[in-house]
Amino acid sequence: xxxxxxxxxxxxxxxxxxxxxxxxxxxxxxxxxxxxxxxxxxxxxxxxxxxxxxxxxxxxxxxxxxxxxxxxxxxxxxxxxxxxxxxxxxxxxxxxxxxxxxxxxxxxxxxxxxxxxxxxxxxxxxxxxxxxxxxxxxxxxxxxxxxxxxxxxxxxxxxxxxxxxxxxxxxxxxxxxxxxxxxxxxxxxxxxxxxxxxxxxxxxxxxxxxxxxxxxxxxxxxxxxxxxxxxxxxxxxxxxxxxxxxxxxxxxxxxxxxxxxxxxxxxxxxxxxxxxxxxxxxxxxxxxxxxxxxxxxxxxxxxxxxxxxxxxxxxxxxxxxxxxxxxxxxxxxxxxxxxxxxxxxxxxxxxxxxxxxxxxxxxxxxxxxxxxxxxxxxxxxxxxxxxxxxxxxxxxxxxxxxxxxxxxxxxxxxxxxxxxxxxxxxxxxxxxxxxxxxxxxxxxxxxxxxxxxxxxxxxxxxxxxxxxxxxxxxxxxxxxxxxxxxxxxxxxxxxxxxx
Numbered sequence: 001x002x003x004x005x006x007x008x009x010x011x012x013x014x015x016x017x018x019x020x021x022x023x024x025x026x027x028x029x030x031x032x033x034x035x036x037x038x039x040x041x042x043x044x045x046x047x048x049x050x051x052x053x054x055x056x057x058x059x060x061x062x063x064x065x066x067x068x069x070x071x072x073x074x075x076x077x078x079x080x081x082x083x084x085x086x087x088x089x090x091x092x093x094x095x096x097x098x099x100x101x102x103x104x105x106x107x108x109x110x111x112x113x114x115x116x117x118x119x120x121x122x123x124x125x126x127x128x129x130x131x132x133x134x135x136x137x138x139x140x141x142x143x144x145x146x147x148x149x150x151x152x153x154x155x156x157x158x159x160x161x162x163x164x165x166x167x168x169x170x171x172x173x174x175x176x177x178x179x180x181x182x183x184x185x186x187x188x189x190x191x192x193x194x195x196x197x198x199x200x201x202x203x204x205x206x207x208x209x210x211x212x213x214x215x216x217x218x219x220x221x222x223x224x225x226x227x228x229x230x231x232x233x234x235x236x237x238x239x240x241x242x243x244x245x246x247x248x249x250x251x252x253x254x255x256x257x258x259x260x261x262x263x264x265x266x267x268x269x270x271x272x273x274x275x276x277x278x279x280x281x282x283x284x285x286x287x288x289x290x291x292x293x294x295x296x297x298x299x300x301x302x303x304x305x306x307x308x309x310x311x312x313x314x315x316x317x318x319x320x321x322x323x324x325x326x327x328x329x330x331x332x333x334x335x336x337x338x339x340x341x342x343x344x345x346x347x348x349x350x351x352x353x354x355x356x357x358x359x360x361x362x363x364x365x366x367x368x369x370x371x372x373x374x375x376x377x378x379x380x381x382x383x384x385x386x387x388x389x390x391x392x393x394x395x396x397x398x399x400x401x402x403x404x405x406x407x408x409x410x411x412x413x414x415x416x417x418x419x420x421x422x423x424x425x426x427x428x429x430x431x432x433x434x435x436x437x438x439x440x441x442x443x444x445x446x447x448x449x450x451x452x453x454x455x456x457x458x459x460x461x462x463x464x465x466x467x468x469x470x471x472x473x474x475x476x477x478x479x480x481x482x483x484x485x486x487x488x489x490x491x492x493x494x495x496x497x498x499x
Contacts, residue, residue: 004101005480007355027265029272029279031179036280038182039255039340041189041287041333048249049292050309056236057245058210059296062289064245069285071246071447072253074440075407076281077430078414079257080274084428085417092257092410093348097355099413099420102480103470108406109352110466115402116345117379119254120160120338121387122399127334128155128387134327157388163339164380167346168373181336186287188329191322192310193290199317200297210301212238221454226446228453247450252288254403255337256281258344270427342383346376356482357474397455398462404444411440 027035053061082095093112097105128148132155135142146154166177212235226232235241259276266272295304298313305312311323350372353363366373415434417424430436475481 002101003103003475006099006101007097007105007480011479027272028267029275032259032266032272032276033279033283034179034182035340036256036259036276037186037283038178038336039258039344040253040280040284041182041185041337045189045252045288045291045310045333048252049295050304050312052245052248053292053296053301053309054304056248057241058208058237058301059205059293060209060237060242061245061249061296061301062292063209063242064249065252065285065288065292067242067246068250068253069281069288071250071440071443072256072281072407073278074436074443075411076256076277078407078411078437078440079259080277080428081414081426081430082410082417083259083273083277084270085424085426092406094351095410095417096413099417100409102357102475102478104409106352106357106466106470106474107463108409109348109357110463111402111406112348113345114462115254115399115406116258116341116348117383117386118402119399120341120345120383121156121390123334123337123341124156124160124383124387125153127159127331127338128153130327130330130334131155131159134324134331137324137327151389153388157384159335159338160342160380160384160387163335163342164376164384167339167343167380168369168371168376170369170371178336178339181332185329185333185336188326188333189287189291191329192326193287193294195319195322196294196298196313199314199319200294202297204297204300205293209239209242210237212236212240221457222452224450224452225456226449229449244450247447249288250404250447251400253281253284254399255340256284257403257406258340274428342376342380345379345383346372349375349379356477356479356484357470397451398458401448401451401455401459404448408441408444408448411437411444 049061052064053059057064079092082092086094086098093105093109096108125148132142132147142155144150146152148155214233214235236244256277259273259280266276291310295309295313299316303316311326314320314322314326349358350363352358353360353372353375362375362378363372364374365371414430414437418433
């Protein structure tokens with residue numbers, strides 16, 4: 001049995017019609033855009049902006065966000081082509097199963113699980129910090145032994161428990177809550193932009209790109225892999241500072257790919273998925289650049305507080321009362337991020353269970369809710385325990401390496417599927433194939449090389465665990481191994497173009 005055996009597109013489409021593994025198609029293009037904005041705008045804009053501006057790029061951090069958006073944009077169009085061609089739950093996992101083979105599909109699914117579960121845990125801990133801060137601003141003291149940074153982070157645990165129950169109840173109900181919270185979050189972001197414009201001092205933008213300076217060399221396992229391979233001397237500010245800033249703020253864009261995980265729940269996936277993926281990325285890029293220009297204009301970048309850049313910028317100009325409003329916005333904003341990441345994790349593992357790479361019983365959908373309740377509760381429980389019991393700060397880069405690896409493999413898969421299946425109906429096509437997908441893969445690879453050796457070691461350990469599970473269980477139980485895939489493909493929905 002070859003580990004590079006592929007699952008046909010027809011079989012993938014047929015699997016969506018299985019009675020006990022079928023999701024409800026209820027999401028519109030607006031739902032998908034809100035879904036994307038809900039997960040993208042979160043921890044990045046509230047926490048990364050200040051640190052990246054102060055330590056790496058100065059006012060030109062706005063250009064770092066543009067560079068990050070370009071890299072994500074290249075990957076986004078690749079995702080859009082796949083999602084509209086094969087509108088099945090599972091995102092990059094499903095796409096790679098049809099092009100690069102079962103082992104690569106497992107690797108990507110395992111990567112996505114790392115990205116989504118760990119990302120939800122990281123953001124939940126950030127939410128806990130903002131929540132306790134907001135309570136303090138309102139005169140309420142949260143018990144320190146059960147707060148963020150303690151042995152048991154109760155706010156993070158309660159947040160994930162509540163969101164898990166909501167997600168299990170139904171995707172449409174989750175989207176209604178998401179819509180309200182995204183509205184609050186967008187209001188706060190727009191408030192920062194329009195309220196802050198009047199306090200901009202253009203002298204703070206001069207020079208817009210600060211002169212390059214020698215950076216502080218990382219030591220030991222914290223050294224970026226690229227620095228070890230090339231012997232490059234680290235630098236801050238200048239052009240290299242902009243690129244280094246882009247590698248940092250890339251975390252702020254993670255999430256648009258989660259839109260693709262809901263492909264099977266979209267009413268018109270061929271039309272709406274590309275709109276949802278690309279539309280959410282464009283909206284967030286405009287907002288990110290505007291916020292960074294305002295913050296660096298209100299305050300000299302050297303004086304920015306990296307822990308709370310948005311709130312302290314207003315404190316700097318004598319508007320202390322705005323800090324409470326911004327903290328409330330952060331609480332609402334991070335809530336949508338955690339919820340969306342948990343949904344993404346359940347949909348990826350749902351697709352893997354339907355292919356029997358993990359036990360099929362885990363992914364059976366409830367006839368009333370139309371959601372995989374058992375799998376949702378398991379994923380939510382694991383995320384809640386990680387967020388509440390683990391000091392997770394040093395593991396944030398693990399989210400980036402898992403995401404970038406998936407982006408890279410999806411980009412490489414686009415020209416492969418174009419060549420193998422030119423007959424497939426594609427409602428959206430990546431322009432400039434194969435150059436654009438190759439450029440996307442190269443850009444993702446460059447950013448991966450900027451991650452630390454420590455992160456690479458952890459990633460290798462995680463992948464080793466994944467290989468152990470695949471070769472001991474998944475390889476022998478998958479539908480391709482047992483022959484069920486061929487049976488399921490009979491009577492599959494038509495996916496070929498008319499001749």
